[in-house]
Amino acid sequence: MGALPAILDPRSVIILAGLMGVVMALVVFFMRRSYPATIQGLDEWSQAPLLAFVSTMLFAARGFFPDFLTIVVANFVLYQACILYYAGSQKFLLGRRDTRGWTVLNGCLALAMFWFSSVKPDFETRLLLITLAVSALFFFHAQLYMRHEGRVFGKRLMIGLLLAQALVAGLRFLSVVAGLAGSSLMDGTWIQSLYISMYSFTVLLLSIAVILMATDRVHTEFEYLATRDPLTGALNRRAVLDACGAVFASGRRRMALLMVDLDHFKDINDRFGHQMGDAVLREAVGRMQRAIGDKGLLGRYGGEEFVVLLPDVGKAEAMEIAARLKQNIDEPFPADSPMAAVGSMAVSIGVAASESGMGSIGVDDVLALADAALYRAKAMGRDQVIAAA
DSSP states (O other): OOOOOGGGOHHHHHHHHHHHHHHHHHHHHHHHHHSOTTSOSHHHHHHHHHHHHHHHHHHHTBTTBOHIIIIIIHHHHHHHHHHHHHHHHHHHHHSOOOOHHHHHHHHHHHHHHHIIIIISOOHHHHHHHHHHHHHHHHHHHHHHHHHTOOSOHHHHHHHHHHHHHHHHHHHHHHHHHTTOOOSSTTOOOHHHHHHHHHHHHHHHHHHHHHHHHHHHHHHHHHHHHHHBOTTTOSBOHHHHHHHHHHHHHTTOOOEEEEEEEETTHHHHHHHHOHHHHHHHHHHHHHHHHHHHTTSOEEEEEETTEEEEEEETOOHHHHHHHHHHHHHHHHSOOOTTSTTGGGOOOOEEEEEEEEOTTOTTOOHHHHHHHHHHHHHHHHHTTSSSEEEOO
């Protein structure tokens, strides 16, 4: 195949890719400053295009600067930029990064680039090594997202881009094996131009995918915060009542509600302070969640009072779950626990259920029944489970 038209001159494409990378790096950098710290990976994602820009400028200077800079350093910096993209994805998806193996590989590649450029110049071998390494890194990067794939367009875009780049790098590797390597990076052959152009578009679109994923994460976190009690992590009152209403609106008339109240919680606050009281509330929620499992939803109704929504659960099963919940709460704190001085907790629980054939009873009626049962439990001495009459 001959050279392509000058509009796809490799040097021009490389420079354009670097400039696009700088623009996207600035976008991600300023976006990072306005996003919550819980969204990790943005630092790496804003640094990677800057490194890529440095490498593209070095590549574009091929023939003007020493080969050590335009081959060895340029390839090392480019691969490190790819590693930084991968590190950002690790932090975004896993909350941590570990790219030590890839960094060691990059160091080995740099030594090989030096050997096959200064000691025993061999463009084909250099191209074989770098395209194979790039293809492997992008493939492993795509696999990371495939293991955490969701219904987010940004993630799907990221997977597609990474796999496409891995494929193009793999094709470039095969072209070298087939004797189509060319004589230098600046050859305008179709496969060389495809390889360089794909990288250029990837730099731009990866940053767009990053922005889409981070924005979706922000929306998810805001939705979570809007429905959660900030102290305990349980659903807040509005969210749990909305969930109750949704169950009834769905036409499933079988539902149970538990009203749960921590006994003598005020005494814990008075004796040990509000920080200890907060710790006890969080521990109580954890124990209740374990008792409920996937059977229902737990919400904080107010103060030390909680509501448990049990869809598709009848009265008998609701009483079993309430008993298990009470048993979990009653467990004394371990001796090495910061809450050991409190000793133990106790709860009063009111249980009400809406069974099939109960007519036009609604969620407010079931709540009222559970609340009345709770107050009977408290009036009868607390620390017990009472079912609505």
